[in-house]
Amino acid sequence: DVKVTQSSRYLVKRTGEKVFLECVQDMDHENMFWYRQDPGLGLRLIYFSYDVKMKEKGDIPEGYSVSREKKERFSLILESASTNQTSMYLCASSLAPPYEQYFGPGTRLTVT
Amino acid sequence: QQPVQSPQAVILREGEDAVINCSSSKALYSVHWYRQKHGEAPVFLMILLKGGEQKGHEKISASFNEKKQQSSLYLTASQLSYSGTYFCGTENMIKAAGNKLTFGGGTRVLVKP
Numbered sequence: 589d590v591k592v593t594q595s596s597r598y599l600v601k602r603t604g605e606k607v608f609l610e611c612v613q614d615m616d617h618e619n620m621f622w623y624r625q626d627p628g629l630g631l632r633l634i635y636f637s638y639d640v641k642m643k644e645k646g647d648i649p650e651g652y653s654v655s656r657e658k659k660e661r662f663s664l665i666l667e668s669a670s671t672n673q674t675s676m677y678l679c680a681s682s683l684a685p686p687y688e689q690y691f692g693p694g695t696r697l698t699v700t
Numbered sequence: 701q702q703p704v705q706s707p708q709a710v711i712l713r714e715g716e717d718a719v720i721n722c723s724s725s726k727a728l729y730s731v732h733w734y735r736q737k738h739g740e741a742p743v744f745l746m747i748l749l750k751g752g753e754q755k756g757h758e759k760i761s762a763s764f765n766e767k768k769q770q771s772s773l774y775l776t777a778s779q780l781s782y783s784g785t786y787f788c789g790t791e792n793m794i795k796a797a798g799n800k801l802t803f804g805g806g807t808r809v810l811v812k813p
Binding site: 592621623628629630631632633636644646647678687688689690691692693694 | 702705708732734740741742743744747787789800801802803804805806
């Protein structure tokens with residue numbers, strides 16, 4: 589079974605803090621993705637990576653950056669957290685297209 | 701731009717049928733369907749590629765009309781386990797590297813006994 593794990597299920601941070609969300613997959617998938625999920629807005633893509641050290645902006649990259657130094661690990665970085673970044677963050681991975689994406693359990697981030 | 705899903709929510713009795721629609725303003729290469737149960741991660745249901753393919757998963761099937769740039773998900777003889785939020789994810793014809801999907805806002809389905 590494909591397993592996608594995320595570093596925390598719940599996280600509370602203060603405004604202005606630097607926040608790291610980590611995602612690890614164990615199936616040698618080329619593609620990895622970071623989404624945020626908000627009620628009524630579905631899943632919105634923040635960034636994705638199709639290879640080590642390669643990254644592409646998604647639909648809402650502002651305020652975020654990413655890092656992929658190893659194939660199995662994809663990190664999402666909030667350089668200076670703001671209250672409007674309070675959300676559920678989901679990581680996913682997949683083989684080369686057009687294969688299905690496998691999602692992690694999510695991290696619920698609250699910025700106060 | 702996100703694809704538009706309709707309806708936003710639907711309540712069914714066990715055994716009833718429902719249709720969920722997903723419409724895009726862009727030419728599509730593929731449509732993915734996922735289901736997310738409360739408190740869990742989204743789970744893949746099926747992929748439809750351009751060509752009007754119809755696929756099935758249990759008693760859940762889907763169609764893809766590339767001319768109309770839309771897909772429909774059919775829940776047939778619904779079961780309690782079908783409850784959850786359904787998302788369509790669309791992949792544009794003009795693709796970036798990697799299979800980037802754009803997801804709709806979701807359709808909440810509640811199946812009652």
